[in-house]
Amino acid sequence: MSSYENELSRRAFTGAVGVTAAAATVGLGAAPAQAAEAAEDRRPGPAEREFRASRSRPSRRPNVLFILGDDLGWADLSAYGSPHIETPNLDRLARQGVRFTDAYSGSATCSPTRFSLYTGRYPARTRGGLAEPIADKSVGLEPTHPTLASLLKASGYATALIGKWHAGHLPDYSPTKSGWDEFFGNFGGALEYYSKLGPGGEYDLYEGDAEYKDLRYYTRIITERASEYVSRDHHGRPWLLNLNFTTPHWPWIADGDTAQSAEIVRRIKAGDGRALWHQDGGSVGKYKQMVEDLDRSVGEVLGALRRSGQEEHTVVVFSSDNGGERFSYNWPLSGNKASLQEGGIRVPNIVRWPARLDGGQVSHVPVFSPDWTATLLELAGARPHPAYPLDGVSLAGYLLRGEKVARRDLFWRVRGERALRRGDWKYYRGRTGRDQLFNLAGDIREQADKAAVEPARLAELRAAWEAVDAGLLPYPAQT
Structure with missing residues (x-):
């Protein structure tokens, strides 16, 4: 049997998803959340834990928390086989849901993949998606183009994007122009973690479309913001949060590296347009620190979600925008970021939904970023815009009803x-x-x-x- 046909190692079949464009609720069964501390093999491969029985009862439309790492390689998590990076929070998330072994980003660099996730379409469907990646203010995601956020917002969702946008710059492009009610984060592809300076020395931390001053370590700031958002009373409305970390993207600055931060800021202000690339810095050890900080940050946000009482009815998806960079642990893949070899596009990908998906599952079906757009629209009871057909396919039937994923090309x-x-x-x-x-x-x-x-x-x-x-x-x- 091929890996494509092998599909889920074990699966719970928990009823059909009722989807209509105007649906306020969908009739969904529920399964208990899996124990957080169950043992799992540290290397890639099928988990061995049996399913627990599911129980049927009505469920509201799910909240959606989509967490994106930045330049995080396929094998950089201990759940995916890293021999030296410890990621207990993401490993736990994998044990509680489905871990995909053959998941891909929509492209090999930052902004094209974000276009594919935001729109559910190939990056080259839009002019902004042709930039690999966007490095100036001339192009971006056109506000008239439907997005996951705009389509969910039209069906009654509250929407927010926290972290890295990288789909265009003000004044023409912004998350708030493309369907997100709230935005807190950076517009560009990279920034210095403390000063928030971009490659040209511009300040790049915004709340909405206005600059926001906070010179603390960036990952701490957006983790706090995301924790607050998932804890908030949304007055009965389901919500979408795109949480886009910049970690572990260069420059190679971990929390507390203030002297290294000051040196890079000095170089930026002196006119060194390549200072942020930090090609004379970093190490495997520094990269380990940054990935483990990402894991702790995800754990903080998931902890806030659990304490809010919304965990059971929240779909959490974790992925990366492309393959790993030069300090990433990519073995046994060839290539890395910017290449269409496996190391440039194969990424870690986990989905958890305690109300509907049993944990401890491993899927070998090939999926990529636009599939999650289609999947989340279906789970939310929303439809794509007929004039902008999706290039991804929904995985809802596969995950929830045991249906085969239609054979298609990636x-x-x-x-x-x-x-x-x-x-x-x-x-x-x-x-x-x-x-x-x-x-x-x-x-x-x-x-x-x-x-x-x-x-x-x-x-x-x-x-x-x-x-x-x-x-x-x-x-x-x-x-």
Whole structure:
């Protein structure tokens, strides 16, 4: 049996999801939350815990907490096999829900993936998604384009985005122009964690569309804000919170590294436009500190959610915007951020919903960022805009009713590279211009090129990639 067909290691079938555009409630069964401290194998692989019996009762539409790490690699969590990074809170989240082994980001860099998550569509459906990533104020997510937030807001949800937006800059682009009721965070792709200075020396911490002064460590600030939001009385309305950490994105500054912060700020103010890249800094140990801080921060937010009494009826999704950077633990994957090799796009991905999903599950079905947009819309009883069809597919039937995920291709395009996954097979063309074919079921490291022995399959997957590409916007000419 292929890994694609293997699907969930174990599953609870807890009834159908009733979805209509105007639904105020959906008739959902419920399952008890799993014990938080159950043992789990530290390496990637199926968990062994049996399901507990589910109980049926009506459930309101779920809240949605979507947590995104920044440049976090597939194997950077101990639940995914990291030998030296300890992530007990995210490991617990995985034990309480479903851990996906074959999950992907929508692209290989920050802003295109965010476009794919916000819209549920390939980044190259929009002009702003062609930037890889956005580095100036000329493009962004057009406010007229439907988003997960705008569609949920129209169906009665409160919506907020806390953390990194990276889909355009003021005055034309902002979360508050694209469906989020509230925004607290940064607009750009990177900032210095204490001063909040961006690459050009601009200050980049905002509440709504106004600058907000707070010179504490950034991860602490947005963790506090997110904890407050999930604890808040929303007066009976379900809510969506996109919580976008910048951790563990460079610069390599952990909480307490004030001297390192001051040195980078000095370089920024002296006109060093590459200071934030911090190419002369960082280490495996520093990266470990940053990932473990991310884990603690997620634990704080989940703790606040639990204390609020809303945990059972909140869908929590955790993922990363692309594969790992230079200090990431990517073994056994090849490549890293900016590449369409597995190390650049395969990411950790966990979903938990105590009211509906039993814990201790592992899924080997390939999924990617736009699928979560489609899934969350369905779970919330909202529909996509008919003029903007989604490129992702909903996983609701798969997760809740045991339905097969329809066979489809996962498609990626970045300048100079192309990739398409169909089942266990992956078509890849890197910057050498050579077409390659890999069977990921037995070669996750992409070392055994099957192009010469499977020419017909290679041609078929190449044609499929080109058919999708023909319907996307072309890249602007480089100057």
